[in-house]
Amino acid sequence: MATRSQVEQYIPVAGETYDVVVAGGGPAGLGAILGASLQGARTLLLEARSFFGGVAAIALWMPMNRLLLNGGGRGGVHDLFVQKIKSFGPLAWREGKRNFIDGDGLHIHPDYLRLACMELLEEHGCHYRLYSPVTGVLMDGHTVNGVVVTGKEGRQVFSAGVTVDATGDGDVANLAGVEMVQGREEDGRSMPVSLVFALANVDVERLFDFLQDSKRFNALLDEAYGQGYKVAAWYSFDRTTLPGVVSVNNGALRDIGNIDATRSHDLTVAERLGIQVATDFVRLARDKRIPGLEDCGLMRVGAAVGVRDTRRIVGEYVVTLEDAESGAEFDDVIARKYGAVDANQLYIGQMKSGFAYPYRSLLPRTVDNLLVAGRCGSATFLGHAAGKSMGNMMELGQAAGVAAALCVDQGVTPRQLDVRKLQAVLRQMGVHL
Ligand SMILES: Cc1cc2nc3c(=O)[nH]c(=O)nc-3n(C[C@H](O)[C@H](O)[C@H](O)COP(=O)(O)OP(=O)(O)OC[C@H]3O[C@@H](n4cnc5c(N)ncnc54)[C@H](O)[C@@H]3O)c2cc1C
Known part of the structure; x- marks a missing residue:
């Protein structure tokens, strides 16, 4: 074949x-x-x-x-x-x-x-x-x-x-x-709709060491949010099959509200804000010198927002x-x-x-x-x-x-x-x- x-x-x-x-x-x-x-x-x-x-x-x-x-x-x-x-x-x-x-x-x-x-x-x-x-x-x-x-x-x-x-x-x-x-049932809310992304040029071991201290990571995210970065409700990092590359799941933009993924209107909103979350994360990770992410770059975002x-x-x-x-x-x-x-x-x-x-x-x-x-x-x-x-x-x-x-x-x-x-x-x- x-x-x-x-x-x-x-x-x-x-x-x-x-x-x-x-x-x-x-x-x-x-x-x-x-x-x-x-x-x-x-x-x-x-x-x-x-x-x-x-x-x-x-x-x-x-x-x-x-x-x-x-x-x-x-x-x-x-x-x-x-x-x-x-x-x-x-x-x-x-x-x-x-x-x-x-x-x-x-x-x-x-x-x-x-x-x-x-x-x-x-x-x-x-x-x-x-x-x-x-x-x-x-x-x-x-x-x-x-x-x-x-x-x-x-x-x-x-x-x-x-x-x-x-x-x-x-x-x-x-x-x-x-x-x-x-x-x-009570309010029609759906689970978050997330645009996941992958980061390259990551010092993976240092990043995962740092992430053990979730309080420190969350405090840093709160600070970034206060400074106007577009921050997701949560982030979760996975090792991949490629050296120096991690994938990042996330809970979509904080305060985005409900997304009804059967509506093209809502999906458009989710894509627009999802790409902002991905690019802002790279910016904040570099600006704030998150251990392991000091020199990271955005490798790619998922092919579309993921719907749960x-x-x-x-x-x-x-x-x-x-x-x-x-x-x-x-x-x-x-x-x-x-x-x-x-x-x-x-x-x-x-x-x-x-x-x-x-x-x-x-x-x-x-x-x-x-x-x-x-x-x-x-x-x-x-x-x-x-x-x-x-x-x-x-x-x-x-x-x-x-x-x-x-x-x-x-x-x-x-x-x-x-x-x-x-x-x-x-x-x-x-x-x-
Ligand atoms: C961001 C995110 C992260 C997740 N993380 C995990 C995880 O880490 N581990 C895990 O196990 N699960 C995870 N899940 C949950 C899991 O991915 C889903 O529960 C699972 O994919 C559902 O499978 P499915 O086949 O029913 O639907 P989907 O995976 O949504 O597949 C539906 C398919 O149907 C196609 N389709 C839609 N409409 C039409 C149409 N009209 N005609 C033809 N084709 C159509 C779509 O393009 C798609 O290919 C995650 C989900 C999301 C969104």
Whole structure:
């Protein structure tokens, strides 16, 4: 790989029919498409942006947490994914941190990640297309029969036996008329929308030594804020695969207020202020001689602002914070969520790591032939924040993709699927249910 003609084998012809069409190529979408293709389905992955990986590729080296389980394999598509990333060697990945939020993760070079996704799709015979936002649905009454994509060519349709919505924003479900909710229940607040960035020419060891004294760092930020620098609510630093380069996650500009990332208006505000936060951080780090950052420079910002939550479907079951805290078990478990409850500034807390996620939460209540996985799945605000790591989202996607393939094979709708058959296949794939 890869010549032009080899790559073109995987790019669909407009109007084609597939067993399973997945919209959105983030962690959930990758889990779904690979899960479906492993069951022999003819699959198509449609992605709005110019790359696959979703937030994992946008958010420069952020650890893809919970790709592993207790340091070992998590089974299914996770193992394929980890194996592929590791095959690129140490320039591509490094082990993640281990604290109560981060764990069992890999920091992945964003460009190797893009390549890994495409190679995996090709190796598993999945058709794929970038620059292909889903902007409509093919409906027959309450049944989804495929999607409409609007590219530079105009409007094109792809029919599907079963469609999986892994767009993060629940675009397909929303277009299909599924009941949706958004934000924190009491006030509609969303988690911060962050433009992450990477710094070069960093003395990494001195920086991490300095960061141990968080009081000193925070005092310095407060001082800078008082002096007019555009300062984020918080910063979190990660080592990367490159010497002298760190990646910086952050809580967006202090006092920015709520950003509704389903509105182009709000996203424009977030991009404008995000780039200011990144460039001002470099200025303040140099001006204030932050140890290790005295000579740092801005290497790049993420490809776009990273969005933590927007619309969620109202499904047959709605996962709650109580489920996470009590360690809920369900007869129709199809995945597990590990880690902590992390809604950033809005809530951070412990949960029973490994609580069960039910199949019913992938099923929209009022629309048929559609499965919804990832951050737009059926949960309350904190039910989603409980274990929202990328590895967990991939496992939700995997269950949706496998379910979709089984439905096509058995000639049933997702609501009619015998969940015990789905569980049996997932267990055969090595998934720890
Ligand atoms: C700044 C930031 C930092 C984070 N840090 C971490 C971390 O360190 N570790 C961790 O594990 N998790 C982290 N998370 C959380 C994690 O990234 C998300 O929970 C996870 O990516 C959600 O996966 P997803 O596939 O549901 O959605 P996304 O990753 O958002 O992927 C959705 C995909 O769908 C595509 N799409 C959207 N609309 C359409 C459409 N209409 N048609 C076609 N395609 C479409 C998007 O372009 C995107 O590729 C972070 C999130 C953010 C925003």
